[in-house]
Amino acid sequence: MSALLEVEGLTKRFSGVTAVKNVSFTLGAGEITGVLGPNGAGKTTLFNLLTGFLTSDAGAARFEGKSILKTAPHVIVNRGVARTFQLCRPFHGMTVRENVVVGCLAPRVHAGGGLDERVAEILEEVGLAHKAAQPVEILPYGDLRRLEIARALATRPQLLLLDEPFAGLGAGEIEPLVQLIRRLHDTQGLTILIIEHKL
Numbered sequence: 001m002s003a004l005l006e007v008e009g010l011t012k013r014f015s016g017v018t019a020v021k022n023v024s025f026t027l028g029a030g031e032i033t034g035v036l037g038p039n040g041a042g043k044t045t046l047f048n049l050l051t052g053f054l055t056s057d058a059g060a061a062r063f064e065g066k067s068i069l070k071t072a073p074h075v076i077v078n079r080g081v082a083r084t085f086q087l088c089r090p091f092h093g094m095t096v097r098e099n100v101v102v103g104c105l106a107p108r109v110h111a112g113g114g115l116d117e118r119v120a121e122i123l124e125e126v127g128l129a130h131k132a133a134q135p136v137e138i139l140p141y142g143d144l145r146r147l148e149i150a151r152a153l154a155t156r157p158q159l160l161l162l163d164e165p166f167a168g169l170g171a172g173e174i175e176p177l178v179q180l181i182r183r184l185h186d187t188q189g190l191t192i193l194i195i196e197h198k199l
Contacts, residue, residue, distance in 0.1 A: 004029040004159060004191050010059035012045055019045040032185055032192045043195040044086050047161050051083050052076045078108040082157035084148040086164045090136035097132040099147055103154025126150045142173040162194045
């Protein structure tokens, strides 16, 4: 299996506090891998480094053999890396459908036509088709988690980074989300890196 993501000695410090220290791993195409650790261990900081929201102090990270460090988030997305956030960040004042449309406007995706079909497909996949016209402000938290995944999928990623996708969910909401993630891996061949602090 070829390496899709290679991370070597990645380090990030904040005013003398080392949040990420010498992290190295390789993620093969088609794998699902977990990054486990307690709150405050630097897991989200790692994702922020890999997606261009922070710059590293040391180390290297390559996606498909090319460096992604010190690269703007929108450039990284257009190379095929998408993420969700630990705290849901929907675009307020917009509907569920409109939130997904924004992801579909990435140059990587925009291929002239088929937008309505693509958005409908994604919403059906994540179980939000029946809420497409609803404003995001009225969605329950479990649906906001699904919307985060839908927006990431809209960019047609090869690598999907999920930042604590089960945080804040009840026991009855977790298993359906687990099944969704497995289905995305199995049917779309996505490579998935998941942050969690509990098994």
